Structures are given as structure tokens and as C-alpha cells.
Amino acid sequence: MTQQRYTITTALPYANGPLHLGHVAGVYIPADIYVRYLRAKNEDVIFIGGTDEHGVPITIKAKNEGVTPQQVVDKYHKIIGDSLKQLGITLDVFSKTTSKQHYKTASDLFKKLESEGAFTEQVTEQYYDEANNQFLADRYITGTCPHCANEKAYGDQCEKCGSTLNATDLINPKSALSGNKPVLKQTKHWFLPLDKYEPWLKQWILEDHKEWKTNVYGQCKSWLESGLHPRAITRDLDWGIPVPVAGGEGKVLYVWFDAPIGYNSFTQELLANDATRKWEDYWKKDGNSKLVHFIGKDNIVFHCIIFPSMLKLFGDYILPDNVPANEFLNLEGEKFSTSGNWAVWLHEFLADFPDKTDVLRYTLCSNMPETKDADFTWKDFQAKNNNELAANLGNFVNRAFVLTHKFFEGKVPALSTLEEIDKNTLAQAKEFNAKISDSLDKYRFREALSELMKLSNLGNKYLADTEPWKIKDNKERVGTILRIALEIAGKISILGLPFLPETTTKMATWLGISNTQWSDANK
Numbered sequence: 001m002t003q004q005r006y007t008i009t010t011a012l013p014y015a016n017g018p019l020h021l022g023h024v025a026g027v028y029i030p031a032d033i034y035v036r037y038l039r040a041k042n043e044d045v046i047f048i049g050g051t052d053e054h055g056v057p058i059t060i061k062a063k064n065e066g067v068t069p070q071q072v073v074d075k076y077h078k079i080i081g082d083s084l085k086q087l088g089i090t091l092d093v094f095s096k097t098t099s100k101q102h103y104k105t106a107s108d109l110f111k112k113l114e115s116e117g118a119f120t121e122q123v124t125e126q127y128y129d130e131a132n133n134q135f136l137a138d139r140y141i142t143g144t145c146p147h148c149a150n151e152k153a154y155g156d157q158c159e160k161c162g163s164t165l166n167a168t169d170l171i172n173p174k175s176a177l178s179g180n181k182p183v184l185k186q187t188k189h190w191f192l193p194l195d196k197y198e199p200w201l202k203q204w205i206l207e208d209h210k211e212w213k214t215n216v217y218g219q220c221k222s223w224l225e226s227g228l229h230p231r232a233i234t235r236d237l238d239w240g241i242p243v244p245v246a247g248g249e250g251k252v253l254y255v256w257f258d259a260p261i262g263y264n265s266f267t268q269e270l271l272a273n274d275a276t277r278k279w280e281d282y283w284k285k286d287g288n289s290k291l292v293h294f295i296g297k298d299n300i301v302f303h304c305i306i307f308p309s310m311l312k313l314f315g316d317y318i319l320p321d322n323v324p325a326n327e328f329l330n331l332e333g334e335k336f337s338t339s340g341n342w343a344v345w346l347h348e349f350l351a352d353f354p355d356k357t358d359v360l361r362y363t364l365c366s367n368m369p370e371t372k373d374a375d376f377t378w379k380d381f382q383a384k385n386n387n388e389l390a391a392n393l394g395n396f397v398n399r400a401f402v403l404t405h406k407f408f409e410g411k412v413p414a415l416s417t418l419e420e421i422d423k424n425t426l427a428q429a430k431e432f433n434a435k436i437s438d439s440l441d442k443y444r445f446r447e448a449l450s451e452l453m454k455l456s457n458l459g460n461k462y463l464a465d466t467e468p469w470k471i472k473d474n475k476e477r478v479g480t481i482l483r484i485a486l487e488i489a490g491k492i493s494i495l496g497l498p499f500l501p502e503t504t505t506k507m508a509t510w511l512g513i514s515n516t517q518w519s520d521a522n523k
Contacts, residue, residue, distance in 0.1 A: 005289035006045040007282040007318075008035050009263045011299055012052035012097070015073040016061040019080050020343035021376055022336040023296075024087070025364040026326040030445050031294035032089045033365065036498035037440045040518040046282055048266050049084070050095040051077045054240040055255035056139035060176065069239045073098060083347040087357055088501045093270040097262045101272075105265035106258050107244040109314060110233075114245050118313050119190045120230060127155070127167055127182035129175040135236035136167070136175055136182055143170030162298055187236055188247070192257070194228040197309045201228070204319070205304065213443070215371065216325050219300045231306065233257040260307040263293075283317055290321040300325050324443035327369040332377050344376070358500045359385045365449045365499055388453065393492070396459040397507060400485040403468060403478075412486055412512075413479030422484055425462045429455065429488050433521045436495050452496050459488040486511065494521040 010031045013023060031047070038045045053073035062069040073096065081094045095102070113119060127136045138155035145153035146169050148161035155167030167173065168184075175182045205212075205220045212220075233254045234243050240252030252258075268279045281287040293303045303323050311317040328335065336343045349360065363384045367374045404410060418426075432455045439448035468481040493507040494516050508514060 002281075002286070002288040003044055005282055005287060006038055006043055007263075007267070007289050007291045008038075008045060008047050009291070009293050010047075010049040010091070011293075011295040012050050012259050012262055013080060014055065014057045015051035015053045015076040015080065015096070016057045017076060017338055018348075019083060019346040020336050020338070021331070021346065021349070021360075021364065022329040022343070024346055024360075025329040025368055025374070025376070026296040027294050028084060028087070028089050029361055029364050030324070030326065030368060030443070033445055033448075033498040034292070034294070034440060034443070035090060036501065037437075037518070040494070040497060040516075042517055046267060046270065047090060047092045048263050048270070049089075049091040049093070050097065050262055050266050051080055052255065052259045052262070053077070053096050053098040054252070054258055056137040056237070059237070059239050060139065070098070079347050083350055086350045086354075087346065088361070093266050095262070095266040095269050097259055097265075099265070099269065101269045102262055102265040103241055105268060106241050106253060106261045109261060109310075110253060110257070111244050113310075113313055114190070116313075118192075119233070120193050121188060122191050122230070122232075123186055123188045124232070125168075125184040126187050126236070127173060127175070128185035129177050129180065129182050131178040131180055132175070134177075135185070135187055136177070137235050137237055138165075138167050140176045141167045141170065141173050141182065142176055143173040146171055157298065159298075164301055189232045189234045189251070190243070191230040192233050192306070192309065193230045194305070194309060195230060197312070198224065198228045200312070201305060201309070204308070209322075212322060213324055213371070215297060215327060216300055216304065216323055219297070220304045223301055223305060228305070256302050256306060257310070260302065260310070285316045285318055287318075289318055291318050293320055293323045293325075295323065295325045297325050297327050322443070327371065327373045329364070329367070329369050330373055330375045333375060356385070358503045359389060362389055362449070362500060365445055368446050370444070370446060392453060392460065393456045393503075396456050396463065396485075397489055397492075399463055400459070400482065400489050401510060404482050404486065407468075407472060407475070407478055408482065413483045415483050416476045416480045418480065421462070421465060422480060425458065425484060426487070428458055429491055430522055432491065432495060433518070437518070440498070449499050452492065452499060455488065455492055455495065459485055459492075462488070491521045494518065 008031060011027045013019060035045055035047045051073065058069045058072055062072045077096050084091065127141055129136050141155035142152060144151050145158035145161060145163060147163045148158060150158050150160035153165065153170060155165065155170060157164055173182060202224050206224065234251045235254050236250060237252045241258055242248060243251040243253060264283055267282055271277050271279045282289045295303055300323065303320065308319050311319055330336065331342060331344060334342060363381050366384060367376060432451055435451045436448045439451060463485055466481045468478045471477055489507060490511055490513060493504045493511060496504040
């Protein structure tokens with residue numbers, strides 16, 4: 001059988017602004033931890049990311065700034081890509097949905113499905129702004145959410161309660177262009193008949209994937225039990241991928257049809273000149289690849305219901321093996337707000353704290369909103385740095401290294417006769433490889449990080465209990481204690497790499513170890 005492969009994707013942020021810490025905690029940190037873990041196990045994995053550069057948020061930004069949509073996406077693609085790289089997010093490719101490869105892939109797949117009769121064509125009534133003589137895309141319509149009464153809901157989604165909406169669901173709708181009440185006008189669009197796929201989706205998700213996270217499974221169950229309906233996959237816009245069939249003039253592919261195809265088109269771009277690997281190896285069923293999407297909870301339906309329906313229609317494509325979506329991270333008790341400028345922007349944080357990338361990774365992972373919304377506060381960030389990283393991990397590593405230099409001139413001492421405390425400590429330390437692996441395999445990143453810090457605690461306790469500085473005349477015994485402490489530090493440098501890459505890489509360099517794999521932590 002073909003070796004197991006992994007195709008890991010990260011949600012594609014809109015290229016209409018920089019990333020904030022909510023995006024990072026929900027998507028990029030967990031994805032990078034998981035990918036680094038897989039690579040440490042020598043797995044065959046590709047890590048896919050990029051920016052979503054179509055859709056109305058882009059055109060709104062361009063209109064407000066008096067520039068072209070292309071200028072907007074070029075600017076923010078670079079800001080987002082540079083900041084992710086600086087944070088140590090190890091994407092294999094970071095592309096964009098305005099690339100030539102993506103245009104071709106999305107157009108070809110649309111034409112394939114259209115020729116096979118996978119879509120329905122419907123004439124519907126959609127909101128039209130008479131003052132601007134144009135149909136209004138969902139994000140150009142605001143109004144009151146029928147579920148939570150939020151007066152600033154968009155025509156496709158309420159960002160307050162997370163409900164997915166149709167523009168006609170809004171109470172008191174208004175055009176974001178003119179402020180006027182829009183009128184309904186007829187227009188033709190292509191629809192994905194999700195209602196036809198409801199039976200197999202229920203089987204595939206509700207029966208075959210009961211292991212998915214509770215928040216993901218629950219949201220899918222709610223949608224499926226409410227009944228699926230055909231969903232338009234084209235829009236009346238001039239910014240996007242033109243509908244590539246007769247009758248599509250003046251229309252583009254809806255961003256939620258276009259964007260997830262980017263995962264595939266970016267893979268094609270990545271492997272275009274690779275002599276040993278083909279993109280099909282990671283996307284077709286005979287390639288034995290697992291597809292895992294890292295996203296936020298607002299994208300669950302699109303990645304668990306709509307995109308899988310598309311993949312099934314494409315033919316022999318794999319379906320997602322897991323979608324470990326996170327909840328939201330709040331800032332000082334309030335929801336991140338791009339429009340309200342209530343955010344910690346990643347690129348600004350990195351500019352202000354260039355030497356604190358691991359502290360940020362640690363803080364966001366330890367507070368990761370895995371099962372419920374979590375909170376980022378500056379007080380907690382400071383406490384994580386001082387009371388956990390410095391007082392626990394830093395204290396242990398510093399003592400082990402300093403004492404080794406003091407008593408053995410920096411040379412690793414040999415083991416001699418082991419006492420009971422030595423044997424017990426080594427036995428306990430050996431268990432952490434399996435513990436952390438088990439947590440990561442189940443996408444429990446906070447739990448995995450907690451286990452890593454318990455390993456550091458074990459090292460601290462061992463040094464505190466044995467007190468080698470008090471028996472410096474017994475060089476053989478001191479050597480055994482410090483050798484065991486260095487063994488624990490070596491384990492941390494391997495098992496901690498997915499979480500704290502800069503710190504653990506330095507540790508490995510100081511210890512003189514390199515080219516390690518996950519299993520080496522128990523050697």
C-alpha cells in the first residue's frame with residue numbers, strides 16, 4: 001500500500017487586512033504544531049496556505065481606500081505572508097486565489113461540473129441598488145439578524161451570533177453602497193443542489209465521523225437536521241473569476257465555491273516542477289492521503305458540508321478526514337473587531353516584540369479556544385512568560401546547563417550507578433513521548449503543551465530533590481544527576497519543537513544534537 005500522506009490546509013484569510021491574534025490562535029498555531037509533529041515523525045506531509053482575494057470585503061476595502069482591488073490584495077498578501085513566516089508558520093506554499101493556476105483550476109472544475117449537469121440554473125430575486133445600478137452581493141447588504149437582533153449583520157452571516165444567512169433573511173436591509181433600502185430584481189444564477197446530497201452527508205458526517213470535535217459535529221448535525229437547500233455559487237460582480245460558460249457574462253464564481261478550490265490549486269502550484277511528487281498523490285483517493293482542514297468555527301459549514309459536496313462531485317478526490325475547527329479568541333473579554341480596530345495585529349506585535357515569537361505561540365496554544373471561546377489578555381501574556389516559561393522551563397534548562405559547565409566544563413557527564421530516584425525519574429520521562437503524541441493525534445493542543453510543561457516540571461523537581469550543588473565533592477554522583485537532567489532537556493528539545501521552535505532549536509544546538517526525529521526523544 002502507498003505510504004500514508006497528509007494534506008494539511010489552513011483557512012484562507014481575506015486579503016483586505018492583516019491577521020490578528022484571533023486568526024493565529026484559531027488556525028495557524030494549531031496547524032503548524034500538527035505539521036511540525038508529523039514532520040518530526042518523518043511523515044509525508046504538505047502544508048497549504050494562501051489568501052482569499054475575491055469577494056466583496058476586498059471591493060469594499062478598495063472603494064474605501066480609493067485603489068483597485070488588485071492593489072489591496074497585493075498589499076495584504078505580503079503583510080500576511082511575511083508575518084506568518086516571522087511567527088515560524090512553516091507553510092510549504094502561500095499562494096493567492098488571483099493566481100493564474102487558481103483561475104485555471106477553478107474554471108476547469110466549474111466547467112466539468114456544469115457539463116455533467118451537477119448544477120441547477122435558477123432565476124431568483126436578489127437585492128439591487130437602484131442608485132448605483134447594480135446587484136448587491138451579500139456583504140453589500142446590512143440589516144438586523146433574525147436570530148439575535150444584531151443590527152449590523154451582513155447578508156451572508158451575522159458576526160455576532162455566527163449564524164449563516166441569506167440576504168433576504170435580514171430585517172430592514174440596507175445597501176452598504178448608498179444606504180438606501182434595496183429592491184428585489186430578477187437575475188439568473190447557478191446553484192449547487194445541496195438537498196440532493198443530504199442523505200450521503202448525513203451518513204458520512206453523523207455516522208462515519210462521530211470522532212470529530214463536538215463543536216464541529218454539533219454544528220453539522222444542526223444544519224443537516226434543519227434540511228439543506230440549493231446554494232448559489234455565482235454572483236453578479238465584476239471582481240472574481242468569471243463564470244466560464246455561455247450565459248455567465250457579468251457574473252463571477254461565488255467566493256465560497258472559488259476559495260476552497262484554492263487548497264487544490266495551490267498544491268498544483270507547489271508541485272508543478274517536482275520530479276518525485278504529483279498533486280494527485282495528495283488529492284486523489286489512490287494517493288492514500290488524509291485531508292485535514294484547520295479553520296475557525298465560522299467556516300465549519302463550508303468545509304464540512306459545501307466543499308465535501310464539491311469534492312465528491314469532482315470525482316475520485318479525497319474527502320476531509322478531520323476538520324478540527326476552533327472557537328473564537330477574544331481580546332480582554334471582548335470579541336476581536338476589525339472594523340472597530342479592537343485587535344492585536346500580528347505584524348504589529350512582531351514588530352514590537354521580535355524576540356517573543358515563542359512566548360506568543362506558547363500563550364496562544366495554552367489558551368487555544370478548542371472547545372469554547374477563550375480570552376487573550378496582556379496580563380496573562382506577561383504571566384505566561386514570567387511564571388511558566390521563565391520560572392519553569394527556563395529555570396530548569398538554565399540550571400542543568402550552568403551546573404554542567406561549572407562542574408564538567410560543559411562536557412556531558414557519564415551515568416554511573418542509578419539510585420531509585422534516578423530510575424523513577426527516567427521511567428516517568430520516557431512516558432511523555434506517548435502522552436504528547438496521543439494528545440496531538442487527537443488535536444488536543446493545549447493538553448499536549450501541558451504535558452510538555454509537566455516534563456519540564458519533572459526535571460525541576462529532580463534537580464530540587466537531588467541538590468547536586470550540595471554534593472559537589474561526589475563528582476560521580478553529580479555527573480549522574482546532571483546527565484539525567486540533560487537527558488530530560490534533550491527530550492524537551494525534541495518534543496517541544498512543534499510548540500516552541502526557536503527555543504527548542506537553541507536548546508538542541510547547546511546540547512549538540514541535530515537531525516532528530518520524534519522517536520529519538522526516547523533514545
